[in-house]
Amino acid sequence: DGGITQSPKYLFRKEGQNVTLSCEQNLNHDAMYWYRQDPGQGLRLIYYSQIVNDFQKGDIAEGYSVSREKKESFPLTVTSAQKNPTAFYLCASSISGGRNEQFFGPGTRLTVL
């Protein structure tokens, strides 16, 4: 079955630590995205990538970094520079163009202790 996976589902980290969230898709999609969702809020775009080896900042990129070395993978690193990292992180993928139907992974809930 094709889909998009994220791991881990729950993640705890201490202040000052970097942490990397995994996102993998086997849908053969060119585009991938990372969103942050806070309680009762919408999704805010952190980073996106339209093609391998290229990525762009979204609306709230400060304190985050990404890489896109393979089409299937788009890991997100939450660095210690992110002041308020506790949130629900969602990864998505889509084909380029068209109606941009985005397919989402199950999310990672990050809690900073």
Added chain:
Amino acid sequence: GQSLEQPSEVTAVEGAIVQINCTYQTSGFYGLSWYQQHDGGAPTFLSYNGLDGLEETGRFSSFLSRSDSYGYLLLQELQMKDSASYFCAVRDREKGANNLFFGTGTRLTVIP
């Protein structure tokens, strides 16, 4: 910049019809999408309108009026499982035509 407005909460009775409105402001509009998200879950795509008019998919329909910068999601024959948050999202040139800008969501509660 972009802005999207949708009601924060809506309550409706099982079997009834509910309409969730979305108004938007954006500089280079391409289209309006709707996503459903159950608590703790991933958003799932429901519908997309690139042109004015109504799009129907089973019990769900979505409408767009570009001249009014307005759209809505219509849910018919409501079921308890429809209790979820519903997000409208715009595609526009400012964000890059392949990106989405999401509203803050409407929490729908279906009651017996």
